[in-house]
Amino acid sequence: xxxxxxxxxxxxxxxxxxxGARAGDMTAETDAQVASDVLMKDCAAGLQEMTARAARGxxxxxxxxxxxxAKDGALLIKQTLPKGSPDCAQVTPDxxxxxxxxxxxxxxxxxxxxxxxAKVYSAGVDAPVDQDKFDYWVTKAADDGSADxxxxxxxxxxxxxxxxxxxxxxxxxxxxxLQEMADSKDSYAEVLLGGIYTVGVGAEPDLNRALPYxxxxxxxxxxxxxxxxxxxxxxxxxxxxxxxxxxGLKATLLFQAxxxxxxxxxxxxxxxxxxxxxxxxxDPVEANTYFSSAANAGLTRxxxxxxxxxxxxxGVTQSDAExxxxxxxxxxxxxxxxxxxxxTAYAExxxxxxxxxxxFAWAAEGVKEKDPxxxxxMGVLIADGRGTKQDLPLAQRFLQExxxxxxxxxxxxxxxxxxxxxxxxxxxxxxxxxxxxQDAQTQQLVAQHPFAALFMLGIAASLxxxxxxxxxxxxxxxxPGSTDNSTTDMMQRYQQQDEEQEQDRQxxxxxxxxxxxxxQQQESDTARGNYENSTGDYGN
Numbered sequence: 296x297x298x299x300x301x302x303x304x305x306x307x308x309x310x311x312x313x314x315g316a317r318a319g320d321m322t323a324e325t326d327a328q329v330a331s332d333v334l335m336k337d338c339a340a341g342l343q344e345m346t347a348r349a350a351r352g353x354x355x356x357x358x359x360x361x362x363x364x365a366k367d368g369a370l371l372i373k374q375t376l377p378k379g380s381p382d383c384a385q386v387t388p389d390x391x392x393x394x395x396x397x398x399x400x401x402x403x404x405x406x407x408x409x410x411x412x413a414k415v416y417s418a419g420v421d422a423p424v425d426q427d428k429f430d431y432w433v434t435k436a437a438d439d440g441s442a443d444x445x446x447x448x449x450x451x452x453x454x455x456x457x458x459x460x461x462x463x464x465x466x467x468x469x470x471x472x473l474q475e476m477a478d479s480k481d482s483y484a485e486v487l488l489g490g491i492y493t494v495g496v497g498a499e500p501d502l503n504r505a506l507p508y509x510x511x512x513x514x515x516x517x518x519x520x521x522x523x524x525x526x527x528x529x530x531x532x533x534x535x536x537x538x539x540x541x542x543g544l545k546a547t548l549l550f551q552a553x554x555x556x557x558x559x560x561x562x563x564x565x566x567x568x569x570x571x572x573x574x575x576x577x578d579p580v581e582a583n584t585y586f587s588s589a590a591n592a593g594l595t596r597x598x599x600x601x602x603x604x605x606x607x608x609x610g611v612t613q614s615d616a617e618x619x620x621x622x623x624x625x626x627x628x629x630x631x632x633x634x635x636x637x638x639t640a641y642a643e644x645x646x647x648x649x650x651x652x653x654x655f656a657w658a659a660e661g662v663k664e665k666d667p668x669x670x671x672x673m674g675v676l677i678a679d680g681r682g683t684k685q686d687l688p689l690a691q692r693f694l695q696e697x698x699x700x701x702x703x704x705x706x707x708x709x710x711x712x713x714x715x716x717x718x719x720x721x722x723x724x725x726x727x728x729x730x731x732x733q734d735a736q737t738q739q740l741v742a743q744h745p746f747a748a749l750f751m752l753g754i755a756a757s758l759x760x761x762x763x764x765x766x767x768x769x770x771x772x773x774x775p776g777s778t779d780n781s782t783t784d785m786m787q788r789y790q791q792q793d794e795e796q797e798q799d800r801q802x803x804x805x806x807x808x809x810x811x812x813x814x815q816q817q818e819s820d821t822a823r824g825n826y827e828n829s830t831g832d833y834g835n
Contacts, residue, residue, distance in 0.1 A: 349396060354403045361396035361411070364389040366421060390421035401432070409436035410444045434464035437472060445472055449483045453519075459490050465497030477508070485512035486519045493523075502534045518553035522561040525549035529564070529572075543574025554585060559592035566600070579610025590621065595628035602636065606645075619646030626657075634661035635668025642672060642681070655682030662693075671697035671705055678712045687716040 342363050348356035366388045394415060400408035413433035416425040436444035451457040459465075470491065476484035489508035492501045506527070512520030528549065531541035547568040553561030566585035569578045583604055589597030602621035605614050619640050625633035634657050640646050641654035655676050661669020674693030676682050690712050698705035 349399070352403075354400050354405055354408075357396045357400035357403070358405060358408055361393045361400065361408070364393040364396070366390070393421055401435070404439060406436045406439035406441040406444070409433075409439060410441045413444065413447075430458075430462065431464055434462070434466075434469060438466060438468035440472075445476065449476070449481065449487065452487050453483050457487075459487070459494055459496060462496055465491060467497070469497055477511075480515065482512040482515040482517035482520065485509070485515070486517055486523070489520070489523065502532060503537045506537075506539075513549070516552075516556075518556040518558040518561060521549045521553035522558055522564070525553065525561065525564060529568070543568060543572035547572065547575055554588065557592070559589040559594040559597065562586070562589035562592070563594055563597040563600070566597070579604070581610075583610040590624075593628070595625050595630045595633075598622075598625035598628065599630050599633050599636075602633070606636075615640070615646035617646075631661055631664035631666045632668070634658075634664065635666045635670075635672060638669055638672040642676065651676065651682035665700070667697050667700035667702040667705075670700060671702045671708070674705075674712070675708060678708075678715065687712060687719065691716070 342360065345356045345360045345363065349360050394412070397408045397412050397415070401412055409432050413429050413436060415421050416428040416432065418424075433444050433447055437448055448457060452459075470488065473484045473488050473491075477488055485508045489505040489512070491498055492505035492508070494500065509520045509524050509527075513524050525546045527539050528542045528546035532539050547565060550561045550565035550568060554565050562585045566582040566589070568575050569582035569585070583601065586597050586601045586604065590601045598621050601611075602618045602625060603609075604611055605618040605621060607613065611617075619637075622633045622636045622640065626637055638654050638658035638661060641650045641657060643649070654672065658669045658673040658676060662673055670693055674690045674697060677684075677686050677693065678690035679685065691709060694705050694709045694712060698709060
């Protein structure tokens with residue numbers, strides 16, 4: 296804003312030097328002289344003149360009015376005006392007025408106002424941060440010739456803050472100024488042009504046009520260009536009769552060159568080449584050197600890959616503790632694959648103390664992202680009742696989903712849980728049968744020996760209430776701080792089932808008694824009717 300205010304005020308102060316050859320220009324010159332004179336003598340009056348002049352369409356006046364209302368507007372004006380000019384501190388900052396005048400100046404093609412608006416929406420001082428509005432105004436300013444805006448775009452692109460894929464503001468004017476910068480050997484302008492023709496934003500997608508830009512930038516040592524060319528040689532491509540054959544060696548050399556300049560993605564890709572490329576001799580140790588570099592730079596995929604290598608001991612000394620640390624970093628970076636790995640680590644105690652609650656929490660997080668390992672681990676935990684209640688049918692559903700997602704251990708676990716469910720069902724059926732037989736035996740004993748039966752039932756009740764000598768403590772007891780309440784929950788559920796069954800039995804007995812009474816009443820009524828029919832009118 297300071298630079299914009301300086302330009303605008305300088306423009307106003309110099310406007311009397313504009314060509315006055317035509318009579319129609321005399322009014323504009325007079326207005327400029329009056330505004331400039333007032334501005335240097337009295338800020339409040341100057342602002343009034345500025346707004347009046349701006350209202351008549353003067354772009355410089357619009358920019359000066361915006362500067363007046365900026366948060367540091369008083370300082371801007373003071374630093375821009377000649378020495379001895381008044382202090383403008385009495386003007387109250389007004390962000391809405393500032394943005395309004397800047398927008399009006401921008402509508403008249405002021406690249407400076409457009410750049411100032413971009414700064415407004417990126418700084419979050421005079422208005423909330425708005426990335427879409429920033430993208431729009433910075434690109435428009437660049438297209439209208441703002442060198443500062445053009446450099447800002449290239450700087451953002453260099454540090455991966457320029458989202459080309461969703462950049463709808465790219466226009467032929469953007470391509471034109473990028474081409475001018477590319478002609479002056481700006482390698483990032485070369486790469487950005489190549490990206491525009493690769494993605495097809497602001498121009499038709501054309502890899503054949505993109506390739507020369509990438510190659511020129513790579514020749515200048517640009518790490519982004521080296522990485523992008525590495526992709527092309529890694530995968531190979533063909534379009535409209537032009538092609539690049541797969542070449543693992545060239546791809547690896549390009550990735551290595553970019554990795555030396557600190558490009559994390561290039562380091563990761565170089566590591567993959569030393570593990571997967573048929574053109575490069577497998578070298579897990581070298582691969583993990585590159586993975587480690589990319590992981591330490593914060594690349595989530597490299598962190599996950601490094602964790603897996605520590606887990607399996609591929610190219611590094613096997614360490615569950617190191618694997619756990621890198622899985623944790625990858626998960627913090629948003630890797631859904633790492634959430635499943637953490638669930639397994641907590642469930643099996645690999646690299647960390649076993650913790651069913653943590654295992655369940657990480658599995659639940661991964662299930663949201665459709666991670667197969669998380670889905671599998673969720674099924675295992677529910678089947679075992681670890682970190683949650685046991686529910687074999689639900690466990691089977693999770694395991695089936697993991698199998699459909701291709702998780703290799705799912706089929707075997709499905710079979711194991713199915714067998715567990717069948718065994719549990721058979722055990723429950725056997726227990727029910729034994730209970731039924733015992734009930735029948737008790738009823739027979741009561742019928743034959745009432746007093747002996749009552750005595751034995753009293754002993755059984757006493758044992759159930761107090762526990763027999765040397766017996767195990769009640770399963771309903773949970774030590775303080777225990778997180779595993781599954782046994783208590785199951786027993787409470789069974790107790791509730793027993794109570795419900797007893798209520799059903801009582802209701803059945805009551806209905807049977809009511810039916811018997813109704814039947815007896817019906818038989819009595821029938822007998823009375825028969826009697827009345829046989830004796831004539833009864834009671835007359």
